[in-house]
Amino acid sequence: xxxxxxxxxxxxxxxxxxxxxxxxxxxxxxxxxxxxxxxxVIDAAGLLAxxxxxxxxxxxxxxxxxxSETVLSGSRAAAIGGFTAVHAMANTSPVADTAGxxxxxxxxxxxxxxxxxRPVGAVTAGLEGVRLAEIGAMARSRAAVRVFSDDGKxxxxxxxxxxxxxxxxxxGGVVAQHAQxxxxxxxxxxxxxxxxGQLGLAGWPAVAEEAIIARDVxxxxxxxxxxxxxxxxxxxxxxxxxxxxxxxxxxxxxxTPHHLFLTEQSAAGYDSRFKVNPPLRRxxxxxxxxxxxxxxxxxxxxxxxxxHPVEAKDCEWDxxxxxxxxxxxxxxxxxxxxxxxxxxxxxxxxRLLSSTPARIGRLEGxxxxxxxxxxxxxxxxDPAVSRTxxxxxxxxxxxxxxxxxxxxxxxxxATVHDGYATVxxxxxxxxxxxxxxxxxxxxGSPGTQSHTAGAQHG
Amino acid sequence: xxxxxxxxxxxxxxxxxxxxxxxxxxDVAQREVRKLPTLRGKTVVNLFFEDSTRTRISFEAAAKRLxxxxxxxxxxxxxxxxxxxxxxxxxxxxxIGADAVVVRHPASGAPAVLAQSGWIDAGIVNAGDGTHExxxxxxxxxxxxxxxxxxxxxxxxALDGVAVTIVGDILHSRVARSxxxxxxxxxxxxSLVAPATxxxxxxxxxxxxVGYDLDDAIAAGPDVVMMLRIQAERMHAAFFPNARxxxxxxGLNDERAALLREASIVMHPGPMxxxxxxxxxxxxxxxxxxxxxxxxxxxxxxxxxxxxxxGATGSRGSQSDSAATPSPSGMNxxxxxxxxxxx
Amino acid sequence: xxxxxxxxxADITRALTRISHEILESNRGPDGLVIxxxxxxxxxxxxxxxxxxxSISGSAVGLGSLDxxxxxxxxxxxxxxxxxxxxxxxxxxDGSTVVLVDDVLYSGRxxxxxxxxxxxxxxxxxxxxxxLVDRGHRELPIRPDFxxxxxxxxxxxxxxxxxxxxxxxxxxxxxEAQAAK
Numbered sequence: 001x002x003x004x005x006x007x008x009x010x011x012x013x014x015x016x017x018x019x020x021x022x023x024x025x026x027x028x029x030x031x032x033x034x035x036x037x038x039x040x041v042i043d044a045a046g047l048l049a050x051x052x053x054x055x056x057x058x059x060x061x062x063x064x065x066x067x068s069e070t071v072l073s074g075s076r077a078a079a080i081g082g083f084t085a086v087h088a089m090a091n092t093s094p095v096a097d098t099a100g101x102x103x104x105x106x107x108x109x110x111x112x113x114x115x116x117x118r119p120v121g122a123v124t125a126g127l128e129g130v131r132l133a134e135i136g137a138m139a140r141s142r143a144a145v146r147v148f149s150d151d152g153k154x155x156x157x158x159x160x161x162x163x164x165x166x167x168x169x170x171x172g173g174v175v176a177q178h179a180q181x182x183x184x185x186x187x188x189x190x191x192x193x194x195x196x197g198q199l200g201l202a203g204w205p206a207v208a209e210e211a212i213i214a215r216d217v218x219x220x221x222x223x224x225x226x227x228x229x230x231x232x233x234x235x236x237x238x239x240x241x242x243x244x245x246x247x248x249x250x251x252x253x254x255x256t257p258h259h260l261f262l263t264e265q266s267a268a269g270y271d272s273r274f275k276v277n278p279p280l281r282r283x284x285x286x287x288x289x290x291x292x293x294x295x296x297x298x299x300x301x302x303x304x305x306x307x308h309p310v311e312a313k314d315c316e317w318d319x320x321x322x323x324x325x326x327x328x329x330x331x332x333x334x335x336x337x338x339x340x341x342x343x344x345x346x347x348x349x350x351r352l353l354s355s356t357p358a359r360i361g362r363l364e365g366x367x368x369x370x371x372x373x374x375x376x377x378x379x380x381x382d383p384a385v386s387r388t389x390x391x392x393x394x395x396x397x398x399x400x401x402x403x404x405x406x407x408x409x410x411x412x413x414a415t416v417h418d419g420y421a422t423v424x425x426x427x428x429x430x431x432x433x434x435x436x437x438x439x440x441x442x443x444g445s446p447g448t449q450s451h452t453a454g455a456q457h458g
Numbered sequence: 459x460x461x462x463x464x465x466x467x468x469x470x471x472x473x474x475x476x477x478x479x480x481x482x483x484x485d486v487a488q489r490e491v492r493k494l495p496t497l498r499g500k501t502v503v504n505l506f507f508e509d510s511t512r513t514r515i516s517f518e519a520a521a522k523r524l525x526x527x528x529x530x531x532x533x534x535x536x537x538x539x540x541x542x543x544x545x546x547x548x549x550x551x552x553x554i555g556a557d558a559v560v561v562r563h564p565a566s567g568a569p570a571v572l573a574q575s576g577w578i579d580a581g582i583v584n585a586g587d588g589t590h591e592x593x594x595x596x597x598x599x600x601x602x603x604x605x606x607x608x609x610x611x612x613x614x615x616a617l618d619g620v621a622v623t624i625v626g627d628i629l630h631s632r633v634a635r636s637x638x639x640x641x642x643x644x645x646x647x648x649s650l651v652a653p654a655t656x657x658x659x660x661x662x663x664x665x666x667x668v669g670y671d672l673d674d675a676i677a678a679g680p681d682v683v684m685m686l687r688i689q690a691e692r693m694h695a696a697f698f699p700n701a702r703x704x705x706x707x708x709g710l711n712d713e714r715a716a717l718l719r720e721a722s723i724v725m726h727p728g729p730m731x732x733x734x735x736x737x738x739x740x741x742x743x744x745x746x747x748x749x750x751x752x753x754x755x756x757x758x759x760x761x762x763x764x765x766x767x768x769g770a771t772g773s774r775g776s777q778s779d780s781a782a783t784p785s786p787s788g789m790n791x792x793x794x795x796x797x798x799x800x801x
Numbered sequence: 802x803x804x805x806x807x808x809x810x811a812d813i814t815r816a817l818t819r820i821s822h823e824i825l826e827s828n829r830g831p832d833g834l835v836i837x838x839x840x841x842x843x844x845x846x847x848x849x850x851x852x853x854x855x856s857i858s859g860s861a862v863g864l865g866s867l868d869x870x871x872x873x874x875x876x877x878x879x880x881x882x883x884x885x886x887x888x889x890x891x892x893x894x895d896g897s898t899v900v901l902v903d904d905v906l907y908s909g910r911x912x913x914x915x916x917x918x919x920x921x922x923x924x925x926x927x928x929x930x931x932x933l934v935d936r937g938h939r940e941l942p943i944r945p946d947f948x949x950x951x952x953x954x955x956x957x958x959x960x961x962x963x964x965x966x967x968x969x970x971x972x973x974x975x976x977e978a979q980a981a982k
Binding site: 194269 | 466543588658661
């Protein structure tokens with residue numbers, strides 16, 4: 001059976017038009033008026049073909065919190081959002097602090113087949129912030145972990161952070177820090193400001209993020225290590241990272257779509273769908289983050305997709321869990337906040353959501369453009385439509401989206417992962433079909449597969 | 459009026475209106491039969507997630523004076539992990555048939571969540587939520603000031619030009635917040651006095667003046683000095699060194715009270731820490747309105763329950779707040795005065 | 802259909818004078834009388850009647866107002882009503898002859914509420930009712946003791962009472978109701 005795909009009439013990020021022929025997991029041909037008998041044709045007239053999106057920050061919740069999300073359901077959410085690879089954060093149960101857990105997560109991702117799941121390893125054992133986790137074992141495992149993070153919590157002990165930077169450097173990895181000084185944010189609920197004082201909600205001051213980033217960039221400079229800062233949320237944080245880069249420090253920074261789009265005013269009605277960590281901030285912070293994207297201070301957009309069960313949000317603000325789902329809405333929100341406001345163009349979006357996060361995570365097979373001979377990971381996106389975002393647009397288990405009833409632009413119409421379609425005609429391809437195609441790719445079809453070099457495959 | 463969640467959402471007319479109805483309710487207390495049949499057949503539930511005998515008794519007395527039935531529901535522990543969730547509790551009350559729910563909760567915004575949730579169709583009265591608001595306390599404070607100033611001629615008046623100074627733990631005080639919004643709406647000028655550690659972030663942008671020195675504030679000759687209680691937890695959490703220093707700097711002792719103008723009044727929401735934020739002598743002086751505040755509390759709460767429960771509930775049964783970002787409302791739908799055609 | 806004036810100012814004055822005389826006659830003088838007006842226009846009429854009683858008899862009679870809002874049986878059927886003040890003479894009403902005064906008597910429910918309110922304030926010896934206009938259509942067994950004018954009316958018609966102190970002019974008129982009640 002011919003499994004090749006022929007995409008007709010897509011537009012690339014640079015504006016040029018092309019057909020794309022996919023065979024055996026690779027981009028076989030680019031050009032116009034391509035033909036291939038037996039190929040499945042995808043009509044891409046009016047659609048943008050973007051390299052597959054890579055999320056450097058996702059919570060798949062499995063193992064341990066399967067009521068919120070599983071690797072399968074999270075992968076499906078990612079695919080409908082145009083993603084072909086996600087980095088799964090380590091705050092599972094058990095924590096991903098051993099080779100065993102990260103290999104399990106990767107296997108689940110491979111079996112599901114919708115996206116390439118790259119497990120993130122914990123920095124400290126059990127995320128307790130006391131001792132280093134088995135970083136070497138995780139790096140050398142089949143999962144070939146290269147990104148390490150205690151996300152959810154901050155590595156707040158300065159000495160431990162120093163050692164983490166050095167030890168992770170030993171294995172060619174990067175520490176991704178969730179910057180939050182715990183003593184300044186005990187019981188914090190929302191951004192500390194005029195609004196929090198009026199609403200009576202405990203404040204999460206900007207300085208608690210900025211002070212940690214300032215310390216960590218200096219530590220990274222001192223020990224000569226790479227550092228990645230998760231979910232920047234304040235203007236001050238952007239300033240610190242800008243200063244650090246000007247000094248030549250090897251730091252990369254990420255921002256979430258929601259921090260580019262929403263402000264703390266959303267919290268005024270105590271609707272806990274807007275409760276997130278780090279919190280939504282002021283309009284001035286949103287503007288500074290957009291400026292940071294425009295001038296390159298901020299390197300990538302990552303979703304921090306954080307699904308929760310309904311009862312964890314259907315309650316008073318203080319009792320509600322922190323977090324928003326974001327895989328399904330990411331590209332639309334990036335379009336609304338960056339492209340439609342002329343902060344960035346589509347080639348910038350490719351860097352922000354695909355090639356740069358792949359580079360930071362040491363994920364091979366992603367370049368700044370779709371090229372012949374490269375693994376076939378791309379998404380077809382219609383930027384011209386708009387829709388009222390509702391729960392019908394969600395595919396993961398979580399419905400805690402802040403965009404319900406909001407009009408958002410754009411829609412993913414197709415996604416191709418490792419040469420097979422995971423989304424077609426705007427809808428997910430059936431899970432059994434995807435799993436079967438993924439298995440076929442793993443078990444001996446010719447052509448390279450899109451995992452990092454040096455990793456073994458089970 | 460569908461709910462009373464905050465004073466921040468009340469207009470001047472609405473606020474004066476509530477105080478005027480409270481005057482009528484206060485008159486009932488002078489009669490032989492201190493009861494009205496007005497809310498007969500209505501059920502008021504006191505849903506208290508925090509201990510508070512005083513406020514609960516006050517609402518209970520208010521409801522009973524209007525012939526409503528009262529159910530007291532004391533729910534300890536609010537988080538999902540500790541016990542029944544807010545949602546389940548609310549739906550249980552709805553099944554019992556509550557017409558109004560008076561709720562006190564440690565989480566700011568819990569009454570607003572109840573009002574917006576669709577879990578229960580009752581009128582919601584906020585009896586204190588976290589550090590957010592305690593609207594009936596502010597209303598009874600305003601009523602007390604108005605009565606002390608104007609006596610029997612208080613009806614229809616606001617508090618224009620009255621200088622009020624609030625002293626104490628403003629940061630953690632829902633009473634302070636409700637008073638700031640209500641007093642300024644009624645035309646009073648408000649100043650806050652506290653150490654910087656006990657002032658909310660951003661309070662310099664509130665419609666108040668802020669100072670650290672109590673003696674300066676007293677020298678400015680305020681009409682009202684409102685003392686807030688210092689809670690035991692704060693004394694162990696590095697907001698100020700110890701009770702002695704707090705009392706020396708910000709306590710209203712006999713010496714300071716003697717410097718107040720003759721007509722100035724001293725208020726306290728209770729319960730008082732005698733000897734800490736207020737001296738016994740001051741608490742028992744002619745200036746002190748502490749006991750009147752308690753009496754007035756019943757009248758004001760009767761007015762609130764009346765306004766919530768007596769009118770046509772045409773809006774009940776439909777969600778009046780949207781699913782997108784609803785804002786906390788002081789009061790909705792106060793009806794027009796009827797010209798009384800039906801005789 | 803335009804309003805039809807049924808009582809002019811002079812008619813109203815004559816009616817109130819006659820009512821005042823009737824009150825004094827039935828009470829055999831002014832002793833123990835307390836005139837309580839039901840807001841809004843009943844209060845104005847009560848004030849006038851009390852003044853007349855005083856000038857006819859030579860001694861002052863008790864005067865006050867009785868708000869019935871909190872005793873109504875139809876509160877749940879209308880938007881929230883704002884109560885008006887209730888004031889009774891300092892000596893109270895125990896043992897006195899209370900004359901309730903209202904402008905229009907219709908279903909009788911207001912007067913029923915007034916009797917309930919009265920019984921929570923004290924125990925009068927006798928309660929009488931004086932109204933400027935009785936328009937019929939009683940729903941309860943209530944009857945006035947003193948009537949300015951009997952004005953049989955259809956249910957869809959509306960009686961308007963204007964008094965100088967409140968409305969700036971003075972008349973009683975009848976017209977078609979604008980919208981369904």
